[in-house]
Amino acid sequence: MSKQKKWLGAAALVASFSLVLTACGGGTDDGNTDNGGGSAEQGQAEGITGAxxxxxxxxxxxxxxxxxxPIGELTEQMNAMHGDGAVDTQMIWTxxxxxxxxxxxxxxxxxxxxxxxxxxxxxxxDNTVLTLTFTDEAEFNDGTPMDWKTIENTWIANRSQDDYAPNSTEGYRNIASVEAGETDKQxxxxxxxxxxxxxxxxxNVTHPAVDSAEKFNTAYVEEANPDWGAGPYKIETMDLDGGVATFVPNEKWWGDEPMLDSVTFRVMEPTAAMNAFRAGEIDxxxxxxxxxxxxVADMDDVTTYRAARTATNLLELNAERxxxxxxETRKAVMMAIDRxxxxxxxxxxxxxxEEPAGSFNLYPFQDGYEDALSNAGWEFNVEEANAILDEAxxxxxxxxxxxxxxxxxxxxLPNFGDDPIAEARVRVVQQQLKQIGFDLQVDQRAANEFSDVLTSKDWDIVMLGxxxxxxxxxxxxxxxxxxxxGNNQLNLSSTMDESIDERIHEVxxxxxxxxxxxxxxxxxxxxxxxTWGIFPxxxxxxxxxxxxxxxxxxxxxxxxxxxxxxxxVENFGWAAE
Structure with missing residues (x-):
């Protein structure tokens, strides 16, 4: 994985691995609609832990x-390691x-x-050395062996040199060399x-054929490149315009047999997804x-699952505006937000x-977590926010x-999709900012516009995950x-400067x-x-x-x-009755 975080898609709300962006829906991100959630039980409020x-x-x-x-969108950029990738990109890629x-x-x-x-x-x-040995059978769909060149090419693409645009360079830029071991398979x-x-x-790994920045950045634009893939499933249908992607068992796969005859993703707005589920059209x-x-309370033969969520919904301000x-203005805006x-x-x-979110590094349930937001001096205080704006x-x-x-x-502030909770949330923010004299206009967009709107920065304030x-x-x-x-595509606030990089590198x-x-x-x-550019x-x-x-x-x-x-993915499917 090249990123620890990614954008959650619009229907899912929040980019290789690490953080990714998700469009900010109600609150959770499952299957692709980001709805707020928790126990359905009435009474004392409770948290949810574990998987x-x-x-x-x-x-x-x-x-x-x-x-x-259901899925929020089939993204134009289909390379999950590229900086324009979102959660939905990685979902299809996998x-x-x-x-x-x-x-x-x-x-x-x-x-x-x-x-x-x-x-x-x-x-x-005094150098850390990682050795990976591929199995003899491991190869891409076009017959190219998975070997040391696969790892080398992944490193080259993600270390951010020569105009590559990965979603993150962390870890990869710390690598000094990738070489063949005892055999090319090592x-x-x-x-x-x-x-x-x-x-x-x-x-995530990169096929050796993706051997230039141009290919890495553009070859997957509206093109899945199935021959560069591998695994238990292959693409049967990839209709970006129609919003349908279907996968079937891959006859070139050498591992455990995939459980399913087919897996299909359909682009749907949240309301359409619910209607389709109730009609038995999605699972x-x-x-x-x-x-x-x-x-879903009156439906038979369904089960509701509840887990902790490794994602953070947030707000970003566009400091280019x-x-x-x-x-100080950005700080005042954030102080007016009543979470x-x-x-x-x-x-x-x-x-x-739940414990209020206070960090983008760690979640409250992880060892070492601290509430960085409070430690930075933030508090909800409309009176103080107005005083700051007066002074500014x-x-x-x-x-x-x-x-x-x-x-x-x-x-x-764009709102993506037709989820009523997501719309109610942006209306709450609209009223909160009115208290400090900010006129916030809601720009309603379709869920599948999320990636384009976000990366083009066609917004002044955005809520995502x-x-x-x-x-x-x-x-x-x-x-x-x-x-x-230039690879902090998750943080689009334009509030960073060079002085921060050196301090992070010291850590x-x-x-x-x-x-x-x-x-x-x-x-x-x-x-x-x-900076006061992103706010959990x-x-x-x-x-x-x-x-x-x-x-x-x-x-x-x-x-x-x-x-x-x-x-x-070959283990996903139906339990025997």
Whole structure:
């Protein structure tokens, strides 16, 4: 994986692995609708912990059957390692590309034995050395062997040199060399000094044919390139205009037989997905709001699963806009955001609660977590926010909208999809910002416009989500806060500067995770206070309702019911009756 976080898609709300973007829907991101969620029980509010994905051993599974799932969009950029990729990009990618590294729900990475026969990590001459040995059978669909060149090419693409545009360079830019080992099937990866996060790398790999920045950046634009893939499934249909992707068993696969005859993803708005689920046309739907849970309450032969969610919904300010160029103004806007009022709307009727989100490095349930946002000096305080704006020269007009030097204190916030909870949430923010003299206009967009709108920065304020592919959040700090290499596509606030990079790299140079984590949490608070560009709102749970018997749910990274889990896609399917 090249990123720890990615955008959640519009229907899913929040980019290789690490963080990814998701469009900000109600609150959770399952299957692709990001709805707020929690326990459906009334009474005292409760949190949700752990994974809940109906794990079933292969020997207890049914061979055959079909599954149809909703997805927010089939993204124009289909390279999951590219900076324009989103959660939906990775979801589709996983079904026809190698999964050489898997992960437990708790975040423990391990090699997939179908691809990797041996993995070792050692220290040689004060340098960390990772050795990966591919199985003899491992090859791409076009017959190209998976070998050391596969690892070398993945490194070259993700270290961010020669105009490549990966979604993150963390880890890969720490590599000094990749060479053949005892045979071409063995890759020896030597880092420049010690490196603490070896297990976070190479979840995604690049075909050796993708041997230039031009190919990496453009060859997957509206083109899936199935011959460069591998795995238990292959593409049968990829209709970007019609919004349908179907995968069937791959006759070139050498590993365990895939359980299903077909897996189909259909682009759907949240309301359409719910209607389709109730009509029996799809097999899983996000049910992270009281209203959506009520809509499935009278259905037979379905089960609702509830898990903790490794994603954070957030708000970003576009500092390229004249009204947000100065730090104090951005801070005042964030101080006017009442996160509790937002979650009251998102989780209304769910009886759910959680510790407020305070970091993009770690989640509150992870060891070493600190509330960096509070440590940065943030508090919800409308009176203080107005005082800051007065001091910054923003004068309140008769129409209760501030102006400064002829610039109105106003802006647009896009809302993606037709989820009523998502719309209610942006209306809450609209009213909150009105209290400080900001005129916020809601720009309604279709769910499948999310990636284009986000990356083109056609917004003044945006609400989205960052979804994590793995448990190694501190490693990916540069993906959010660095400036110089231009690869912090998750943080589109334009509030970074070169001075931050050096401080992050100093943390990265610490030899162990135990040393890096507290240093990173302290630095994150400092960066927040110096930039005020991105603002965490909440995580929420992941809640989905599925047809009875569907097992080993959400095998892809970034989304779903299995926390940090990445399961082999061939194990997804129907449990035997």
């Amino acid at each position: 809940d994905y109906n794990p079933v051993p292969r020997e207890e599974m049914q061979q055959g059957g079909d599954v149809t799932l 079904w026809y590309n190698p999964q050489i590294i898997l992960s437990t729900p708790e975040g423990e990475a391990y090699p997939n034995p179908a691809y990797i026969s041996d993995k070792t990590v050692e220290t040689v001459d 890759a020896v990866v030597t880092f420049d000094g010690t490196f603490a996060w070896v297990d976070a790398l190479f979840f 899983q739907v996000a049910t992270g709001t009281a209203d959506r849970l009520e809509q 004249e009204q947000f160029t100065d730090l 509790e009022q937002i979650t009251d709307v998102v989780w209304d009727g769910l009886g759910y609660t 020269g923003w004068e309140m007009g008769d129409d209760e909208v501030r102006t400064r030097d002829g610039v109105r204190f106003e802006g647009t 960052f979804s994590s592919s793995d448990a190694f959040g501190v490693m990916w700090m540069c993906q959010l806060y660095c400036y110089s290499d 990265e140079a610490l030899p162990t995770a135990e040393e890096q984590i507290p240093a990173a949490m302290e630095l994150e608070a400092e960066i927040m206070a110096e 709102l909440y995580s929420g749970p992941s809640i989905s309702t599925v047809k009875n018997g569907l097992a080993n749910l959400t095998p892809e990274p970034y989304t779903g019911l299995d926390l940090f889990g990445i399961q082999p």
